[in-house]
Amino acid sequence: MHPNEQTIQRFYEAFARLDAETMAACYAPDVVFEDEVFQLKGQHEAGGMWRMLCAATRAKGRDDWRLEVSGVVADARSGQAHWDAHYRFSATNRLVLNRIDARFEFNAQGLICRHRDRFDFWAWSRQALGAPGWLLGWMPWFRRKVGAQARANLDKFLALPGQP
Template sequence: MSIQGNRELIDKFYTAFAQKNVEVMNACYAKQAVFEDPAFGKLKDAEITSMWSMLVERGGNSLIVTHRILAVTNSTVKAQWTAIYPFSKTLRMVHNKITADFIIEDGKIVNHKDHFNMWKWCSMALGLPGMLLGWTGFMKNKVRKTALSSLHKYMQK
């Protein structure tokens, strides 16, 4: 795909996210896509589309998403995006700054990896326990286990 086409795909993805349009977001992914981030770990196929649906649903009207494209090639895009939302378990406000790397083939996202500071996220989402323990492997594993459990319960309904 062209550089312009790749830019438009990722702009479309994040614009749909900001508008809470998960159908458009999920249509940007290839069928065998892979997603990875510090909270969920590595997800595939229906896990990815369900994750976005769950996050948009839980964020509700309070979810605010902004983005900007940092770099584009014929097969990759690097973007920076911000999500502001109340964390569903504590209702504490999270202002997460994320860098995303995409690999694109045939006009679809085949690989999407988000990078963010897990300690900062834990501090915002969990308060004092996150501030004190968010940097530890224990807390990171607990967050991932909880996120995956929530996702799989969401997928069953």
């Protein structure tokens, strides 16, 4: 197994335990993270997002949390994985199954320098937000609105005392 494949495995094993510190340690200081909601730069923001999401899951939905990972492969430059997250969305208390395809790029030190998650935002919004997500989740302006709210929540979380 290539060391970068081991890094991806370590990242998701930590995520399954809701161990955001180990997840953040897999990232390069200048990592770029993107998904359908977030566009983040640097270990502070990307690691902070995982800290926020793991804390919310521990606080409100630990019993509903499950992570399934498959298709992990990597070489010296890049890697990929598929992961299914089963969780309770903290804002609405609704159960969600989010199916995500991840792509990674690695630096010379074997740290993740780019992480891109792709998922069906409309499918996610229908589950997480109910009727508003079903009616509006396919519209780009709605995705931007959800992203802006998520970013505001992250900024508030990062401003809390004790955040690295």
